[in-house]
Amino acid sequence: MPHLHTPALTRRHCLQAALLLAFPLAAAAQAYNGPIRILVGYPPGGPADTAARIVAEKLATQLGQPVLVDNKPGAGGQIAAQALKAAPADGSVLFLSNTHTVAMVPLTMKAPGFVPATDFRPVGAVANFELALAVHPKTGATTLAELGAWFTARRGDASIGVPAPASAPEFIAAEVARHLKADIVPVAYRGATPMVTDLLAGQISAGVSGISDFLQHQKAGRLRILAVSRATPLLPGVPSFAQAGLASLDATSDFLGLYAPAGLSDAAVARYNTAVNQAVAMPEVVAKLQASAMTPATGTPAEQAQRLGQVSKALAALVAQSGFVPQ
Structure with a gap:
């Protein structure tokens, strides 16, 4: 009779259920x-x-x-x-x-x-x-296009600093220069601090680094951030590189x-x-x-x-x- 097999099936199912319940407990x-x-x-x-x-x-x-x-x-x-x-x-x-x-x-x-x-x-x-491109006020630039015009007019005074060689900021700076048709080789520093120091002093005209390196100086009016790797609420109104026309930098955040x-x-x-x-x-x-x-x-x-x-x-x-x- 079919009902004669029910206890055995029940015992087997109970054993399987117990093992399944025990597995996560054992893992924990x-x-x-x-x-x-x-x-x-x-x-x-x-x-x-x-x-x-x-x-x-x-x-x-x-x-x-x-x-x-x-x-x-x-x-x-x-x-x-x-x-x-x-x-x-x-x-x-x-x-x-x-x-x-x-x-x-x-x-x-x-x-x-x-x-x-x-x-x-x-x-x-x-x-x-986020990474950012900042400029010294002497450039007068408020957009990438204006920075490109300034670079073109002052080839001997045009430079972009980066905090380290073979870093994302160096390759971003090179791409910015290429986009602006500016014959500029990024200047690599040993750290963000000396690079920002030179940027504040006007020894270099622009720099690419993390926004934390520029933010307080932007608020104080000593530097101007023109674009960031990705739009951020920390800098409302500042466009991303992609929004500024550099689609190649869209995923470099x-x-x-x-x-x-x-x-x-x-x-x-x-x-x-x-x-x-x-x-x-x-x-x-x-x-x-x-x-x-x-x-x-x-x-x-x-x-x-x-x-x-x-x-x-x-x-x-x-x-x-x-x-x-x-x-």
Whole structure:
């Protein structure tokens, strides 16, 4: 009779259900619950470090675990990136990086020591950190077209500074010069501070760097920002490069993202993604990031991977256009 088999089927189904219920519980029990290190490839005080410390404090609360910022400065973030690659994929080590390290360095270095697509797993976004073109008031320029006319009239006094060689600002500056038909080679400095100092003094007529390097001087009227990599509420009324006629710079926006070693489990990535999205959305975090000239950003790991791919493609085109040979 069919009903004679019901108890056996019931017992089997109950066992299967118990196993299915136990699986997520087991996964949760195996989740890493010790101190978490967030690697930062730059010294304390810069945008990446600032964002990491703002977010780390809230992640510790969200996850119920200590979260520490571990600065490993040097080589444009390569040291920290290599440390992430070598780290155990158990959730104990994460990496907060700008696009220079994970997008530009692989394009300009023959052997950076890591391949983002295979060595890292995107966890989520943290903040947008736009790049900007600023000019000295002596140019009188309020638009890119006016800057081009000024460059043409004063070829011996025309220069664009950038904070580092083989950086996104250098290739953006070269593309701006090409667009304006100006015979200008970007002047590479060792850091944004000396470049901005020379720009304020009128030693150079323009510069490309992060908006945080220019924002206070723009407000004081000592510099004028003509365009940004992407329109931002921090600079209302200032057009993006694309809006100003430079479509080739449409996807060159800098951003800060959180990454994990490639072998980290899907469950752990999802857990950290949820935590960082919740942290970045907190009003006090939004206020602190905005005060540091950053715009909070959230998203899924897949969206972070997609954006990294888009930025890498846009920067690769600029590098190729410039004729730069990887070192």
